[in-house]
Amino acid sequence: MKHRVYGPVPSRRFGRSLGIDLVPLKVCSYECLYCQLGRTTNLTTTREDYYPLDEILRDLDDRLDQLGRRGIEFDIVTLAGSGEPTLYKSLVPLITGIKERTDRPVLMLTNGSMLWDPEVLEAALMCDILEPSLDFGTPETFRRINVPAEGLTFEKVVGGIREACSRHTGQVRIEVMLTGGVNDSEEELRAMKALLDTIPHQVVDINTPVRPAWAADTASPETLAMAKEIFGEKAVIVSAYRGTPSAEHEPDSWEEVDEEVANLIAIHPSTLDEISAALDLADSEVLESLSRIKARQVEVRGRRYFWLKLQ
Numbered sequence: 535m536k537h538r539v540y541g542p543v544p545s546r547r548f549g550r551s552l553g554i555d556l557v558p559l560k561v562c563s564y565e566c567l568y569c570q571l572g573r574t575t576n577l578t579t580t581r582e583d584y585y586p587l588d589e590i591l592r593d594l595d596d597r598l599d600q601l602g603r604r605g606i607e608f609d610i611v612t613l614a615g616s617g618e619p620t621l622y623k624s625l626v627p628l629i630t631g632i633k634e635r636t637d638r639p640v641l642m643l644t645n646g647s648m649l650w651d652p653e654v655l656e657a658a659l660m661c662d663i664l665e666p667s668l669d670f671g672t673p674e675t676f677r678r679i680n681v682p683a684e685g686l687t688f689e690k691v692v693g694g695i696r697e698a699c700s701r702h703t704g705q706v707r708i709e710v711m712l713t714g715g716v717n718d719s720e721e722e723l724r725a726m727k728a729l730l731d732t733i734p735h736q737v738v739d740i741n742t743p744v745r746p747a748w749a750a751d752t753a754s755p756e757t758l759a760m761a762k763e764i765f766g767e768k769a770v771i772v773s774a775y776r777g778t779p780s781a782e783h784e785p786d787s788w789e790e791v792d793e794e795v796a797n798l799i800a801i802h803p804s805t806l807d808e809i810s811a812a813l814d815l816a817d818s819e820v821l822e823s824l825s826r827i828k829a830r831q832v833e834v835r836g837r838r839y840f841w842l843k844l845q
């Protein structure tokens with residue numbers, strides 16, 4: 535069975551992130567050119583409980599118990615996964631349940647497209663950190679790079695992001711994903727800056743695809759530097775993260791290790807380094823596990839990623 539809770543994954547921004555996968559692969563309101571999960575199979579704005587809430591919370595209980603037994607630490611709980619997490623309907627009771635179980639901050643990593651919905655807004659305001667994406671400065675670029683579901687206009691999406699960011703009392707970060715030749719010209723960056731100036735935030739995370747993407751190229755280091763200069767002092771360029779092991783441990787069983795590795799790479803195609811760091815395992819143990827679970831490999835810009843399709 536595929537678990538809903540995975541990781542902790544080494545996050546380039548937040549340290550060791552325990553992820554909760556709330557929607558099936560790829561239920562999303564966008565079909566971004568840079569998506570590391572491939573083409574969207576269900577392009578929708580319909581919000582549903584794709585999995586029962588009590589099943590997700592039970593999975594969280596089990597995972598917290600498992601991590602506690604193995605002495606594995608994590609820094610944050612992230613609502614994310616195989617599609618757009620805000621398409622999960624029972625977000626408010628879910629976040630309440632998470633906060634009853636752990637005092638780690640809760641991060642909503644969202645494409646930002648549904649923040650105009652009152653329930654999504656309420657959930658976003660309950661999270662300690664809100665990070666919506668904004669990859670465009672104009673309606674044309676929005677349609678081109680994010681390929682939104684019907685009904686998601688530039689005005690509606692930007693209005694929702696603006697309201698959520700204005701009312702949020704915790705940390706607000708905006709992620710800008712730059713892809714070569716699509717949204718990384720100086721003109722595009724200046725249009726984005728003008729839009730960003732109308733949305734309250736503390737940090738702009740400038741990113742570019744480093745994982746396998748179906749239709750996007752990486753932006754050059756020069757472009758990332760230009761974006762940082764244009765966006766100003768709140769902007770940071772997201773850099774690669776190599777987690778550090780939190781504990782010396784022996785895994786309980788190889789079956790458990792295989793399950794953890796499989797759940798991780800089914801959602802996050804990852805390098806050997808990333809998997810070892812996330813799960814506190816030696817590289818040799820990870821390689822053995824990858825071979826047992828018959829993980830697939832793909833080489834992207836000189837880095838080898840392992841991935842798996844779970845049923």
Ligand code: SF4
Pocket residue numbers: 562563564565566568569570571574616617618645
């Ligand atoms: S919003 Fe996220 S999951 Fe959806 S298509 Fe874009 S990158 Fe992929």
